Every structure is written in structure tokens, then in C-alpha cells.
Amino acid sequence: MPGFFSKQRITTSPGYNRWLVPPAALSVHLCIGQAYAFSVFNEPLTRVIGVSASSPDDWKLTELGWIFSLAIVFLGISAAFGGKWLEKVGPRLTMFVAACCFGGGFLISALGIFLHQIWLLYLGYGVIGGIGLGLGYVSPVSTLIKWFPDRRGMATGMAIMGFGGGAMIGAPLSVLLMDHFQSSVSVGVIETFLTMGGLYFLSMMIGALTIRTPPEDWRPEGWKPPVLRNKMITHRHVHIDQALKTPQFYLLWLVLCLNVTAGIGVLGQASVMIQEIFKGLVTPAAAAGFVGLLSLFNMGGRFFWSTVSDYIGRKSTYFVFFAVGAGLYAAVPSVGMSGNIALFIVLYAVILSMYGGGFSSIPAYLADIFGTRYVGGIHGRLLTAWSTAGVLGPVLVNYIREFQIAQGIAKTDAYNVTMYIMAGILLLGFFCNLLIKPVHEKHYMQHDEFDELDGAYPLDESRNTNTSTSTKTAS
Secondary structure (H helix, E strand, O other): OOOOOOOHHHEOOOOOOHHHHHHHHHHHHHHHHHHHHHHHHHHHHOOOOOOOOOOOOOOOHHHHHHHHHHHHHHHHHHHHHHHHHHHHHOHHHHHHHHHHHHHHHHHHHHHHHHHOOHHHHHHHHHHHHHHHHHHHHHOOHHHHHHHOOOOHHHHHHHHHHHHHHHHHHHHHHHHHHHHHHOEOOEOOHHHHHHHHHHHHHHHHHHHHHHOOEOOOOOOOOOOOOOOOOOOOOOOOOOOHHHHOOOHHHHHHHHHHHHHHHHHHHHHHOHHHHHHHHOOOOOOHHHHHHHHHHHHHHHHHHHHHHHHHHHHHOHHHHHHHHHHHHHHHHHHHHHHHHHOOHHHHHHHHHHHHHHHHHHHHHHHHHHHHHHOOOOHHHHHHHHOHHHHHHHHHHHHHHHHHHHHHHHOOOOHHHOOHHHHHHHHHHHHHHHHHHHOOOOOOHHHOOOHHHOOOHHHOOOOOOOOOOOHHHOOOOOO
């Protein structure tokens, strides 16, 4: 009998209900999406020793800020290296390792707080937890694409929507637990980390135990790949390593990086930004509500735009992101100066919906271009674009703002130049997306050459094999 974690053990027989698979993916993504809510721990962590107020020996916010940055960096690194391993061992083992790393990262961080050793938080949540983030992020995506070849965008949107919504669960849960555990001698973070580590491990294990993969060449009942296909959608496959030799991979890397750069920097400064632009008109509580609204649109956009992409195509969807997004960013300074708070909120709600939509549409875009066989591994490598944008976006927003203020610009107007730069970044993404064409024939694999992942190799054009007419490799 195949091992418990083997791919063969979770391959279903005909007649399995594919709608049982998305909840398994959501049980993982709703957990790892907590990363977006990590900032709720920053202020309490500055009072671990002083409890009621920071003491000289307590950590500074500048030290704590590296925890989240490390987590995002190792998310990209682990997804890049773990994606190929995922294709070899299957989603169950990958999700199990992700659960151990993400849950274990909380436990190691709790020990770091107890010993007051910041490096243990860097190691726990930043490095080990970040690895759990990356493996957990990519593990269900390729499986869902294989279950929903007729609705790839919607399938990936269902899972990645969970990552966007994870903060909506993680933030109030964190606050609730800290309030419950705090005392005259503790801010309650240690106990909260221990509790959340255990809860997230159990939830992610539910996903690992319930995930299933379809049989080879499975198709939904009654569905056939359309004869007249969009030339941007292939029914053949490109090997993971061969994908790195195509210009399409690097153009898609730029497409994701530029879209995320424009959104993530603003998302991180949303509360401060709206208070400074509308000084005296927006209270801290209202600003917190603004951030919550953006998170809601970030989550909803992941499902909405990825579903839309099934109808208008992935390339057209990204054209909307870049063209409309650039126009909205360029309009922000004028709206800010007009004092129209409602319109300002609407602009950013749409911008953040497209930011989220960029994450959920990219796996389906990759499947269209490179085929579904190794999309999990290719997606993992592409997520290094997220790690890059996670550093580049906040740096642009924060440093340009500081430079403007140092030059005597009022805080109300300090974001104007940044918004125009973001619009320019999205226009650059528009042209990168414009350059994406179907993969050249030489990069595709023959049907009989990918029975084993390690033995697969790209198509040799000198071989007289008519792969273009083969229907065996259809997803």
C-alpha cells in the first residue's frame, strides 16, 4: 500500500465530488493569511518587560519590523525551492510540512519572548514560519487547477481569497487572546502565540488530511476542452526547469512584481496615509475602519477578478489592472486635495481589489502559458516577485514620503509624488503584459517524456513528433 503521504494515496477514483477540495485549500490559506495581521503584535511586543509601558530593555519597533519582512522573504524563497518538491511528493506531504513550520514558528517565537531573545522570533516566525507560509501558499493551487480545468481562475481565487481573508480572522483572534491572557505581569503574547500555533497547526492538518488529487487526464463530466482555443491557452506542458528559459516567465515575474509593488506599499501605510491627507477629518478609529475595508476588498478582489479572468482571459484582466490602476493612482492627489473622502476611499478600494486579483489570477495565467502539469512548481518560483515587491513597495512609499517632508512639503501633500510613481510602475507593467506571447514550440514536452518528474525533459525539435495535434496532454 502506498505511504500515507504519497501522491497515490490521495488520488481519487472516478465520481469524487471536486467541490470537497476547495475547503481543504481554504483551511490552509485562512491560517497562513494571518501574516497580514502580524502588526497587531508589534505594540504589545514593545512592552514585554515593562508590561504597562515600554522599558529601556524592551524591543523597539524597528527591531520587530524585521519579523514580518523575513517571513515574506522566506515565503518567496521556500515557494521557489519547494514548488518543484511539491510536484514530486504531492500536496498532502507539502501541506503537512507547512503546518509543522507555521505552527512551530509560533512556538519558537513564544520561547523567544519568554527568553527575551529577538533572534528566536526572527528564526521562529520569520524563517521557519516564513517557510510554512511559502509551502502552504503553493501546495493547494496546482491541485485546484487540475480539479477545475474549466474554471481555472475561479479555482485559484477560492484558495487565494483565503489568504487575503486570513487577517480578518487572525487580527481579532490575536487581540481577543491577548486580552484574555494579559495580567499585571504579562502582556499575554506568549500564551497567545502558543494557542495560535496549536490552532493553526490543527486547521492546516485538516487541509492536509482532506486534500485529494484527480486521476491522470481527469476532466469534469460532460466537459471537453474547446476546439477553438484562445492561442494564449495551451493544453501541453512545459517542465519547471525549462520554464526558466522562456521570456514569458520573466515577463510574468515583472507583471506580478509591479502589480504587487504598487499595492503593498500603500496597504502597509493606509492608516497613516488617510489621516495625514485628511488631517483632522479622519480619526484613528475611522482610519482603522478604512484599513479593514481595504482588507475586505483585497480578499473579495481575489475571487472576483480571478473569476472574471475565466471569461475575458488572463492577459485582458491584467490590462485592466494596469490601465485602470494607473489612472486611479494618478487621480488620488487631485481627490485628496479636493477633500472628497468618500471618493478617495472608493479609489483605494478598487485599487486593492485589483492588487488581490493579481495574486489569484497569476496561477491560472501560468497554467494557460505553461500547462497544468508543473504549475505548482512554476508558481512557487514566480513568488520571488512577491518577496521583491514586499521590500520595494514599502521602501518607495516610506522613503519618498520622508524625503518630501524633509524638503518642507506638508504631510498632506507628501504622498503625491509617490502616487504618480505608482501610476508609472503600473504603466510599465502594462507594457510587460503586452509583450507576453505563447511559448515557443521548442519548450513544450512530449507526452511520453513526463511520466516521472525527474526524468522529464523538454521537446527536442529535431524529433519528428507532432505534439501540436496531441490531445493526450489536455488537462
